[in-house]
Amino acid sequence: MSGGVVRRPTGADVAREAGVSPSTVSRALNGTGYTAPEVRERVRAAAARIGYIPDANARSLRNRSSRSVGVLISDLRNPFYADLAAGIEQVLRAAGYHMILVNDDGNAEEELLAVQTFAAMRVSGVIITPVSSRSVKSLREHGINVVQADRRAGTRHGDAVLGDNEQGAELITEHLLGLGHRRIALLIDETKWTTGAGRLAGYRAAHEAAGVPLDEKLISFTTSFEAEAARGATAELLGAHPDVTALFAANNVIAQGAFQEIQRRRIAVPRKLSLAAYDDVPWMSMVRPGITTVTQHTVSFGKRCAEVLLNRLDGAAEQEPTIVHVQPELVVRASTAPPR
Amino acid sequence: MSGGVVRRPTGADVAREAGVSPSTVSRALNGTGYTAPEVRERVRAAAARIGYIPDANARSLRNRSSRSVGVLISDLRNPFYADLAAGIEQVLRAAGYHMILVNDDGNAEEELLAVQTFAAMRVSGVIITPVSSRSVKSLREHGINVVQADRRAGTRHGDAVLGDNEQGAELITEHLLGLGHRRIALLIDETKWTTGAGRLAGYRAAHEAAGVPLDEKLISFTTSFEAEAARGATAELLGAHPDVTALFAANNVIAQGAFQEIQRRRIAVPRKLSLAAYDDVPWMSMVRPGITTVTQHTVSFGKRCAEVLLNRLDGAAEQEPTIVHVQPELVVRASTAPPR
DNA sequence: CTGTTAGCGCATTCAA
């Protein structure tokens, strides 16, 4: 039992039940075109009675567009992306859309595959934390609305919701400089993306503004996106430059690696070393000392992304690109203090 | 520019390009039915040349089923669910399916709405951490394959991937009893779901097995799913029962609240109080002392869910239900030690 | 205001 093909009621069934034509059913249920109020009620009742659920695929085929939105992120296990997706989904759902979520693991191939999928599904838009500019271009060529989230790849055109990475990094660096630090190391993984580039620029700008000379050797580039790599980079840096008094980790994964290395070496934070990070994720407020961070209010960030997309779908098709800048905010906790 | 409707190539276009009929295109590209190898190549080349992407909606309409799988979870911001979804997505993607992710916030209404959506989309299956049994029933009535993940609502039928909550709770409780604790409090939020009920049962069973009398007053029920509520419950419990030497938090959110309250009161862990939790999430290994937990290997857990569903889709339509039990594993860290 | 007709793009009969 239970198995087999379930013949689900169609619009024609509703039509029969209500004694009208299929097109009237469509109009009555969708509120498009004219329908006599009395008829509309009858159709609604009939539909409810037989449990009619309009077939989304038929509708999308006919309309050449669906109520689906593609969301393409790097890593759902990273709370930054998970929160972003959570914010997006919340707004989409409230607006009657649903989210196709694809993880690309920071891999351009996978990203391109997902673009194919989204094109095939005729999603009405895509929100993407881009890895390669090809995907974004490809999306556009397919006539799909795209909102770039968190960073931009290549093209500077089109809708985007971005954090002000330069300002965020300045906030942190200023904070550290203001405490009296002069040897502040930056741990960063990439500077090809707008996020990394901006954070590096902010770090530089803050030094410049304060008139503090910057030692380029204190900028450490991690090669991978794993916390373990960041731990190694931290070890190396601390070994080579024992005079460093503060560490600035450019994202939450790097911060994790740095924190672990610091714990392993039993370095007293903030007495011997201050630590600050970009992006506030839960563990940073759970550990002692709590980590000073720049938060981007990630869930709201995601909401903004969805709002920008929805706005574009609501007729603003040929409007100017919307660029939203999310203000980063410094959260001072106990991991930063004046140098000894 | 860029705007307007993009006329995407259809199978007919490919047919024209390759000098064959549309049906041959379909056969050649899908590998169904007979096609001359030479023709197949020609069609493939033509398709690639003009950038043909089969319309997923048309295909789903025709096939009465899509390559979409609905995933319905409680809260993407909770790392447990995020990891679960990450595991599911990874396996689905590798198998050529995609994930429609819906958050129900533990709300039965939202859950039911999502069921409607999934039915409308003709998803080929749904993986759900159920809130209400109605949704699961409704899904079945629509002839949709469902895999219940982590817990079951009402019905004991059908495919499911479940943690052995009773055993996991026993593992923790035994561990604490073995250390010599006799006054172990349990912080739990619900016991209507199979997860909560199982964990409570395991806590009881371990006491029984050890011949240690259990004080029912040490079982504290949180009313909400927020960490803050758990913090309050912890405060109350600690106030009422200062002789408690160990705390067992039944999930990661409760553990967070408990941990925060413990920090606030500056209670020495594990010297004055031991703390253990169900489900291992990142902050638990970052804080000092690290929290002793039972891990369910959540990402793999998610993978198993997807595998069970895929297996069902692969012809096992009328097969016996698959029930997978995921073995919990005790991870002993520094938050548990013999009572003072 | 409502019904008839047509077609979205595909996969599958059935004939050839």
Add this chain to the structure above:
DNA sequence: TTGAATGCGCTAACAG
């Protein structure tokens, strides 16, 4: 082995 015809379920013209 291939092509022509058909219909999945829906909505939008167009007549009435």
